[in-house]
Amino acid sequence: MTQALLAIEDLHVSYRGHDSTAHILDGVDITIGRGQSVGLVGESGSGKSTVAFALLGLLGDNAEVSTRRAAFDGRETSLGMDEATALRGTDIAMIFQDPMTALNPMFTIGTQLVDIQRRRFPRQSRRSLWARAETMLADVGVPDVAARMHRYPHEFSGGMRQRVVIAMALLVEPKLLIADEPTTALDATIEAQVVEVLDRLRQRTSASMLVVSHSMGLIAELCDSVIVMYAGTVVEHGPVHVVFSRPRHPYTRALLACEIDPYAAFDLSQDLATIPGTVPDPAFRPQGCIFASRCPARHDRCSERPPRRQTGEGRTYSCWQEAA
Amino acid sequence: MRSASLQIHLGFKLATAALAVAGSVVLLMALTRLIPGDPATVILGSRATPEAVAALNARIGLDKPLIEQVFSFFGKVASGDLGEDVFNGRPVLSLVLNALPNTAAVAVAAMLCAVALGVPLALFSARWPGGKTDRMVAFLSVGFISTPSFVVSVFLLMVFSVHLRWFPVLGAGESGDLGDQLWHLVLPTAALAAGWVGYIARLLRSSLLEILGENHVRTLRAYGVSETKILMKYALKPAILPTLAVLGMGFGELLGGAVFAEVIFNRPGLGSLIYDAIRTRNYPVVQGGVFVIVMLYVLTNLVADLSQSLIDPRERARLTSGRGH
Numbered sequence: 001m002t003q004a005l006l007a008i009e010d011l012h013v014s015y016r017g018h019d020s021t022a023h024i025l026d027g028v029d030i031t032i033g034r035g036q037s038v039g040l041v042g043e044s045g046s047g048k049s050t051v052a053f054a055l056l057g058l059l060g061d062n063a064e065v066s067t068r069r070a071a072f073d074g075r076e077t078s079l080g081m082d083e084a085t086a087l088r089g090t091d092i093a094m095i096f097q098d099p100m101t102a103l104n105p106m107f108t109i110g111t112q113l114v115d116i117q118r119r120r121f122p123r124q125s126r127r128s129l130w131a132r133a134e135t136m137l138a139d140v141g142v143p144d145v146a147a148r149m150h151r152y153p154h155e156f157s158g159g160m161r162q163r164v165v166i167a168m169a170l171l172v173e174p175k176l177l178i179a180d181e182p183t184t185a186l187d188a189t190i191e192a193q194v195v196e197v198l199d200r201l202r203q204r205t206s207a208s209m210l211v212v213s214h215s216m217g218l219i220a221e222l223c224d225s226v227i228v229m230y231a232g233t234v235v236e237h238g239p240v241h242v243v244f245s246r247p248r249h250p251y252t253r254a255l256l257a258c259e260i261d262p263y264a265a266f267d268l269s270q271d272l273a274t275i276p277g278t279v280p281d282p283a284f285r286p287q288g289c290i291f292a293s294r295c296p297a298r299h300d301r302c303s304e305r306p307p308r309r310q311t312g313e314g315r316t317y318s319c320w321q322e323a324a
Numbered sequence: 325m326r327s328a329s330l331q332i333h334l335g336f337k338l339a340t341a342a343l344a345v346a347g348s349v350v351l352l353m354a355l356t357r358l359i360p361g362d363p364a365t366v367i368l369g370s371r372a373t374p375e376a377v378a379a380l381n382a383r384i385g386l387d388k389p390l391i392e393q394v395f396s397f398f399g400k401v402a403s404g405d406l407g408e409d410v411f412n413g414r415p416v417l418s419l420v421l422n423a424l425p426n427t428a429a430v431a432v433a434a435m436l437c438a439v440a441l442g443v444p445l446a447l448f449s450a451r452w453p454g455g456k457t458d459r460m461v462a463f464l465s466v467g468f469i470s471t472p473s474f475v476v477s478v479f480l481l482m483v484f485s486v487h488l489r490w491f492p493v494l495g496a497g498e499s500g501d502l503g504d505q506l507w508h509l510v511l512p513t514a515a516l517a518a519g520w521v522g523y524i525a526r527l528l529r530s531s532l533l534e535i536l537g538e539n540h541v542r543t544l545r546a547y548g549v550s551e552t553k554i555l556m557k558y559a560l561k562p563a564i565l566p567t568l569a570v571l572g573m574g575f576g577e578l579l580g581g582a583v584f585a586e587v588i589f590n591r592p593g594l595g596s597l598i599y600d601a602i603r604t605r606n607y608p609v610v611q612g613g614v615f616v617i618v619m620l621y622v623l624t625n626l627v628a629d630l631s632q633s634l635i636d637p638r639e640r641a642r643l644t645s646g647r648g649h
């Protein structure tokens with residue numbers, strides 16, 4: 001097997017506050033093979049976006065990032081600011097969560113689609129970048145592109161804006177495409193259309209993908225493997241069909257059990273709140289299993305850190321419970 | 325508001341403006357009556373004949389009730405007549421129009437100066453917040469903003485004209501000699517602009533920083549668009565809007581400031597005109613001069629408001645067609 005495109009071991013991110021430090025990511029491992037698509041699921045606040053932003057060095061100034069080892073495309077990296085910055089808009093492109101705010105309201109779509117390509121294609125003229133953008137917009141299903149290029153974001157519907165944001169990512173022909181909750185802000189019918197666009201893209205592009213979502217359905221559709229995150233840790237990880245058909249970690253089970261409609265718009269009261277309790281405060285992480293306070297299978301040993309177990313099949317999970 | 329058309333928007337703004345003008349004229353006329361001492365006696369001296377007093381009061385309009393005086397004032401204004409100088413009978417309109425360019429020159433120069441210095445300072449401060457430039461600008465601007473411009477005027481006069489003799493002390497310079505006139509413009513402009521440089525720098529800095537924290541900027545960063553380009557293009561355009569609004573209102577204030585600066589620097593202009601007119605109770609000149617200043621104030625606000633709407637494509641769309649999302 002060839003070397004993975006992205007391999008990160010033991011990623012830690014913390015935010016310095018005034019009098020405390022919040023550990024947002026506590027030892028996250030991620031491996032994405034070339035051409036592979038990896039899903040990242042977990043409740044809101046579990047640190048999914050933090051993982052995505054860390055890859056691009058987009059975390060706030062008060063963030064501290066460390067890894068035991070990190071490599072992208074065969075090169076070791078410390079995920080330090082400069083190295084991560086070098087990957088922006090060339091090797092890694094990102095589709096952001098909220099299409100309503102991801103575009104600048106004061107400039108036309110065309111202008112923005114041209115400027116984001118400049119880094120990747122520094123020698124091309126504005127005219128040719130404009131033409132590329134037009135073609136790509138048509139490709140992701142925006143009608144009447146020649147005119148639309150001259151329009152402002154507020155003149156697009158939510159679904160159309162998300163197509164624009166997707167087109168952005170495709171325009172730079174990245175090696176890794178990160179989609180951070182690409183459909184969360186959209187209503188159900190639009191979401192289905194955008195998923196279709198992403199799916200088509202997935203078939204066509206050779207890029208690897210990291211799909212962040214709380215929607216198990218979206219991940220089942222788009223990804224080869226899935227990482228289940230809880231409170232800044234990976235609780236279970238493996239091929240999608242293995243993890244989703246026979247989840248081992250109680251948190252994964254709870255997540256899957258709550259899943260009502262795979263394309264339901266993000267609604268706290270509907271799906272996530274059905275797992276009682278909330279994610280622990282990152283400033284006060286518990287000693288033992290991080291999920292203990294909410295776990296239906298909790299027992300005495302859970303006050304110690306659970307071991308990481310392998311089940312063959314390429315799956316790992318962290319729990320005191322033996323494989324049943 | 326979504327279906328509000330340009331006409332409604334304009335109409336509303338114009339109505340507000342008209343109300344402001346009318347209100348200030350009423351106030352002005354009322355004040356004339358409230359100032360102690362019969363104007364006619366002050367003007368003509370205590371030995372004036374009753375006929376002369378009556379004739380003068382009729383000319384100023386003091387023989388009629390306040391409301392009537394206001395209406396006849398506007399009636400005349402509509403035909404381009406601002407009344408006549410009590411002493412020499414010259415039309416107030418031409419006096420005001422003669423004085424106006426001098427005042428406007430100071431105000432415009434101060435505004436250009438404030439923008440030319442304030443905008444780059446804001447960009448620097450926002451590019452490296454907490455850095456050297458930022459802290460220095462923060463420190464200086466607080467000082468200048470909180471110092472009234474007439475204090476700065478006197479200070480500049482003392483240091484640069486009287487002590488160092490770098491700049492002329494008083495006057496507007498030889499007429500016809502542009503260089504000399506510009507030379508005379510430096511200190512009054514500096515006095516007026518000082519506070520505004522800091523104000524614009526701080527105001528624009530804070531809107532820039534706010535915009536720089538928004539999601540669309542994060543998008544650009546994620547694609548490696550350079551910080552300079554983000555700042556100068558994508559952040560500046562939305563961030564300049566509130567500054568523009570303040571500038572529009574500020575121009576009125578600058579005009580007011582210019583009026584004071586004229587008195588201190590002994591320059592001809594609207595300020596000196598009104599100042600002298602008040603001293604001599606030359607009411608038609610006071611009324612005409614203040615009326616023009618109020619008009620300018622209101623008009624510049626209107627223009628600022630409209631240009632702001634024209635820069636923002638969302639506003640533009642809303643105004644021209646009522647087309648929302």
Ligand SMILES: Nc1ncnc2c1ncn2[C@@H]1O[C@H](COP(=O)(O)OP(=O)(O)O)[C@@H](O)[C@H]1O
Pocket residue numbers: 015022024042043044045046047048049050051060062282
């Ligand atoms: N700049 C920051 N300073 C402090 N805490 C932050 C900052 N950004 C995010 N966080 C915290 O990090 C945690 C994880 O956030 P995030 O990665 O956005 O979660 P998710 O994407 O899974 O919803 C949250 O508790 C959030 O409050």
Ligand code: SF4
Pocket residue numbers: 249250251289290291292293295296297298299301302306318319320321
């Ligand atoms: S270690 Fe214990 S508390 Fe944690 S998930 Fe497993 S059973 Fe639940």
Ligand SMILES: [Mg+2]
Pocket residue numbers: 048049050097180181
């Ligand atoms: Mg998120």
